[in-house]
């Protein structure tokens with residue numbers, strides 16, 4: 030036993046660092062223990078080839094909560110954007126691309142679709158604002174007689190009412206159906222439908238026809254309420270988020286240790302009492318907060334034998350199947366995309382020709398195979414951020430779906446190469462000369478992401494964002510409002526309400542809850 | 551027991567499963583009086599339940615125990631697994647010993663009671679009332695254990711009564727007299743193995759015999775041949791119920807509702823509420839229900855188990871229990887006349903405020919004589935119990951006959 034802390038934070042992902050900082054500002058003595066060398070978790074910069082770096086996991090910033098950025102003074106701690114309000118361009122082989130602009134409009138479609146898009150965004154914007162009310166507070170419990178929860182519920186209820194009758198019905202209807210149907214009834218242009226519906230399935234083990242994907246879309250667009258009109262690029266890659274947050278945390282008095290993997294959360298008979306590191310060192314604390322995902326937290330760190338059978342079942346049934354892979358290319362020059370100017374390739378480029386294509390790509394994953402015609406979300410950050418590659422060279426980073434974490438055939442060098450080739454060939458369909466530019470390449474399957482970033486199954490949100498796993502049911506009933514069945518143990522990561530993305534609300538809300546409960550709550 | 555064919559099943563003229571002792575027990579069942587015990591057919595009464603009961607108390611009674619649900623739990627984590635499953639400290643049940651226990655859900659409500667047999671290193675048998683393989687399997691997540699339902703693979707007899715040890719000695723079970731209560735041992739038997747445990751549900755000197763089904767009939771025959779001089783006789787579930795009440799043993803699904811069987815909210819009970827708080831060990835590692843039970847221990851229970859010594863001889867089945875002011879404070883769950891103790895016993899659930907040992911309560915008993923109903927308000931004293939607890943139950947070696 031060495032020093033004792035008020036709070037030991039397991040994991041220095043963005044949520045962990047944010048939670049730790051708020052707690053330190055409230056006067057708690059906080060220690061953050063991060064397994065990796067780098068802080069930031071899934072917000073990471075990775076030098077995958079000497080001199081070439083990419084945002085390894087998360088690549089776009091689109092939903093960082095502005096209150097957090099302000100409270101923690103992230104700008105002064107080094108968070109800078111290389112580009113903001115980028116366009117999302119759905120690539121067409123015939124170069125008739127469709128663009129959702131940073132100004133909130135859409136280009137390359139009929140006047141009718143343009144009008145429909147404006148109306149669609151108006152409606153979705155209202156719903157996102159409503160979700161924001163729910164996301165910035167702890168999730169209300171269903172039964173508990175508690176005034177905080179009642180008032181929050183009331184506010185949300187009132188918000189639903191204030192939508193007006195038509196939009197209220199729309200919300201209730203859309204919440205349960207799927208992107209495919211919504212797109213079919215709203216738009217004509219296949220590429221536009223595909224571009225929008227892709228946002229509903231990013232990071233999910235779902236296709237556009239899966240129920241609950243409208244919620245996925247709304248979730249992906251929380252940033253529209255937080256001042257992001259389209260994706261942004263963080264200067265220096267997403268790892269800079271970790272650096273800025275670590276600076277803010279240190280300034281607030283948080284002690285941080287990286288390369289310090291927690292082996293177990295220690296328990297006295299009654300409650301969490303600290304942690305033991307992989308190297309055998311034990312650290313005691315009044316509270317343990319876990320930024321690690323729920324499965325890691327409960328199964329590996331607390332241990333199933335220290336949990337109720339019911340809890341173990343809940344944890345097991347928490348859906349974490351992931352199917353987003355990352356492709357990284359070091360390029361000898363800027364690739365040319367058919368029909369795009371050099372200035373345009375720095376936007377978000379999406380390859381998803383139509384919704385059936387996405388659905389079929391998902392079908393493969395459903396049966397444990399990788400997509401034979403994958404869908405891609407591409408970022409060439411060096412257009413805006415020269416520092417990521419040597420002079421004149423570029424890096425390309427792409428989210429490639431769908432690649433199941435547990436491939437039926439197993440992820441071997443051979444299967445990985447096969448999928449990588451598929452992904453590169455898919456890009457080459459739109460950027461014919463790209464293959465000649467490749468200096469180095471890397472594919473990270475969900476299994477690799479799990480290994481590198483310590484998230485179960487490599488899941489984007491630490492577990493599906495689907496209607497049965499959100500709000501008071503996140504991660505599962507019995508572990509809500511950031512508390513867990515283990516007294517003295519809290520969750521603050523993407524597996525807690527509201528969920529993942531580099532947003533920070535899980536971390537902030539968890540800190541609020543811990544502060545509210547006071548003392549050794 | 552091997553699986554039966556459709557033909558065999560039809561030939562039985564019953565949907566109940568015959569135990570491997572059926573050829574023998576049915577030959578002796580003069581009343582053809584049977585009960586359904588978890589899908590098996592076992593004798594309710596052979597010829598005279600009172601004589602059967604007295605065999606348990608003065609001679610040797612034999613009961614077919616095969617339907618008892620039995621699980622074999624093996625593997626390097628078997629001990630840790632059971633320790634997380636049940637409320638008592640399983641590490642204290644050494645090889646060759648048996649322990650009575652309960653297990654709870656996460657609300658600290660009793661799912662069942664049963665016995666754990668520590669057969670060998672990393673090898674246990676769990677006997678239960680309920681069929682709970684789903685719960686056992688769910689609970690096995692994260693443990694290196696194998697769980698097998700061996701109910702049909704093990705035939706069992708309860709051999710209970712003051713002369714039971716002599717019967718077994720006469721049968722050739724050498725050294726059985728040295729087996730202590732809750733001990734278990736094995737003997738070679740007909741080319742197989744016979745396990746004997748000094749356990750039972752009668753509160754008397756007694757043993758339980760466990761063999762593979764193929765040896766069941768040979769076991770019955772040798773036992774009855776050896777026991778003839780000790781007035782051995784079979785007994786049914788009716789006599790067992792008399793004996794267990796006299797001995798102060800509660801019965802799952804009678805004296806408490808197993809948590810998984812509950813339909814209406816609030817009908818389950820914690821171990822503290824059914825008088826089994828002594829089985830809850832907070833000094834051992836984490837176990838199912840621990841948090842809820844600890845909270846209950848701090849904040850108090852809702853109900854209290856009482857054993858009542860009731861004035862008179864009218865059985866208090868299904869009665870209300872009143873305090874001295876006449877307020878209803880609880881109900882009787884089991885009741886009956888105890889022939890050996892010559893006492894009128896009842897088990898009950900009362901509001902936890904009541905029921906201290908020695909407290910005088912009232913039981914509202916309705917009884918009928920030739921369609922004529924009478925109500926008595928019988929004085930009922932809360933006793934520690936049990937009503938009958940002969941020293942021979944614990945004596946090692948037991949007195950020879």
Ligand SMILES: Cc1cc2nc3c(=O)[nH]c(=O)nc-3n(C[C@H](O)[C@H](O)[C@H](O)COP(=O)(O)OP(=O)(O)OC[C@H]3O[C@@H](n4cnc5c(N)ncnc54)[C@H](O)[C@@H]3O)c2cc1C
Pocket residue numbers: 039040041042043044045062063064065068069070071072086087088089090091092232289290291292320321322325353354355428478482483484487488489490491521522523524528529530531532535
């Ligand atoms: C392929 C992919 C692409 C994505 N793209 C985007 C995107 O473009 N934009 C976006 O906003 N989001 C994106 N995301 C989602 C985003 O990365 C996550 O939702 C986010 O990182 C979750 O943050 P967190 O702080 O809750 O958890 P994490 O970032 O996972 O942080 C948890 C931390 O805990 C540490 N940890 C775990 N176990 C231990 C232990 N035993 N001891 C010590 N430390 C431990 C981990 O190392 C990690 O640093 C993407 C995710 C994936 C997988």
